[in-house]
Amino acid sequence: MKIQLGVMFGGNSTEHEISIISAVQAMLSLDREKYDVIPLYITKDSHFFTGEALFEIKNYRDIPKLIAKCTEVTLVREGDVAGIYKFPPKAFGKNRLGHIDIAFPIVHGTNTEDGVLAGYIEMLGLPYVGCDVASSALGMDKFAMKAIFREYGIPVLDSKLYTTTDYLDIDALMAKIEDAFSYPVIVKPVNLGSSIGISVAADRDALKKSLDTAFSFAEVVLVERAITNLREINCSVLGDRFGAEASECEEPITEDEMLSFEDKYIAGAKDGGAKGMASVKRKIPAPISDEMRTEIREMAVKAFRALGCSGVSRIDFMIDCDENKLYLNEINTIPGSLSFYLWEPLGVKYTELLDRMIDLAMKRQRARNNLTFSFESNVLSGISLGGAKGTKR
Numbered sequence: 001m002k003i004q005l006g007v008m009f010g011g012n013s014t015e016h017e018i019s020i021i022s023a024v025q026a027m028l029s030l031d032r033e034k035y036d037v038i039p040l041y042i043t044k045d046s047h048f049f050t051g052e053a054l055f056e057i058k059n060y061r062d063i064p065k066l067i068a069k070c071t072e073v074t075l076v077r078e079g080d081v082a083g084i085y086k087f088p089p090k091a092f093g094k095n096r097l098g099h100i101d102i103a104f105p106i107v108h109g110t111n112t113e114d115g116v117l118a119g120y121i122e123m124l125g126l127p128y129v130g131c132d133v134a135s136s137a138l139g140m141d142k143f144a145m146k147a148i149f150r151e152y153g154i155p156v157l158d159s160k161l162y163t164t165t166d167y168l169d170i171d172a173l174m175a176k177i178e179d180a181f182s183y184p185v186i187v188k189p190v191n192l193g194s195s196i197g198i199s200v201a202a203d204r205d206a207l208k209k210s211l212d213t214a215f216s217f218a219e220v221v222l223v224e225r226a227i228t229n230l231r232e233i234n235c236s237v238l239g240d241r242f243g244a245e246a247s248e249c250e251e252p253i254t255e256d257e258m259l260s261f262e263d264k265y266i267a268g269a270k271d272g273g274a275k276g277m278a279s280v281k282r283k284i285p286a287p288i289s290d291e292m293r294t295e296i297r298e299m300a301v302k303a304f305r306a307l308g309c310s311g312v313s314r315i316d317f318m319i320d321c322d323e324n325k326l327y328l329n330e331i332n333t334i335p336g337s338l339s340f341y342l343w344e345p346l347g348v349k350y351t352e353l354l355d356r357m358i359d360l361a362m363k364r365q366r367a368r369n370n371l372t373f374s375f376e377s378n379v380l381s382g383i384s385l386g387g388a389k390g391t392k393r
Contacts, residue, residue: 002033002034003034003102004035004036004038004100005036005037005038005100005104006103006126007037008040008103008105008106009023009106010041010044011044011046011107012044012045012046013109013110013111013113014109014110014217015107015108015109015112015192016109017060018336019112020041020060021336022108022334023039024054024055024056024057025337026106026350026354027039029354030351034355038098039051040073041054041067042112047072048072048087049067049070049073050073050084051071054066073085073086073087074087075124077125078099080101080125082099082124082125083096083098083099084099101126101127102127102361103124103128103129104128104129104130104357105117105129106334108334110140110191110192113139114137114140114141115132115133115134115137118132119133127361127362128361129358129360130333131334134308135333138307139309139332141190142191143161145307148306149306151306152306155326155328156327156328156329157225159224160177160180160224161220161221161222162176162222162223163220164215180223181223183201183202183203184202185200185201185210185223185224186224187200187201187207187221187222187223188224189218189220189221189222190220190222191220192218197213197217198214199214200226201226227318227327228322229321230318231318232254232319233249233250233286233296233317233319234251234252234314234316234317234342235247235248235249235250235296235297235342236300236313236314236315236343237300237309237312237313237314237315238343240360240363240364244305244309246296246298246300246301248284248285248345249284249285249297250283250284250285250286250341251283251288252280252281252282253280284341284345295326299315299317304331307331310360311357311360312334312339312353312357313331314332314342315328315330338353338354
């Protein structure tokens, strides 16, 4: 009997469209002998839709027209599965359309990849592919992840956090930043991906523009020194906190100071259609020494396990060529295109990669089934609140 696999994508995120590309790529690569693939597209206002039209990337050029061909649904927990029901339900006729055995979230950015969708799936009681709530949230928060990496002895750049309260007095904020760092600095929303809202500032005027941009996307912003003579090296990791392995390394190619959103997605779309991160200009394997390759791959696995990740992640590194120092930049818990292009050089085809991710989801669910999450007690049997006094003394 085939596994009923629900692929969830889209959502209320600045990376909504990138999620669509990644999800469609994956759905077309899944082994249909093993899985009945059920697309579950989440609109930007968080409505779920399913339908055959969701398998075709060209249909997303007109979202209203696309969802008019689809059926709006809601998911209901039914023991070990989640039932798929028409929403709103019809007074007559069949409302239950099927069920999901396993969820496969392929989402990017805040309100989705940051643990929000993982938490929803956990409430449904479903096994699901990828990081759990905690590792998803930590992986999205650039400052929190750095704190954990630092605790594990993984080299990261020093950084400072600033909030919208600091932004109320931007001159004072810029003075604080100038006291902490020398120019150039890099300014980032603390919880966004795909290089959205990130920019480099070489002087005070540029810093003001960078802060305006970053605070338009997030209430909390991270600032760190910018490496001026930089090489970016990325590596993917597959596994879980108990065991993981690293992919081949890549060096993305950009003519700018950093790999931008346009580098990652727009240029590739112009050149060859909707290929997501798979279309970025890159060198695979990265032209680095064997020693550096080994160090990066080992550090990537260490970082992945430190956060308790599962499935496939991509870890991005920076080499400061002036100081010949390696730093871990960030982790992407659900990377664009699921980083399949980093596994193919090692002989792991995309279909096999997806199978292994699903196997990891089932492994985690089996382990959780052996844990105790609740127990019976009689604490409520003798409780009488007597108004709104509560039980605390």
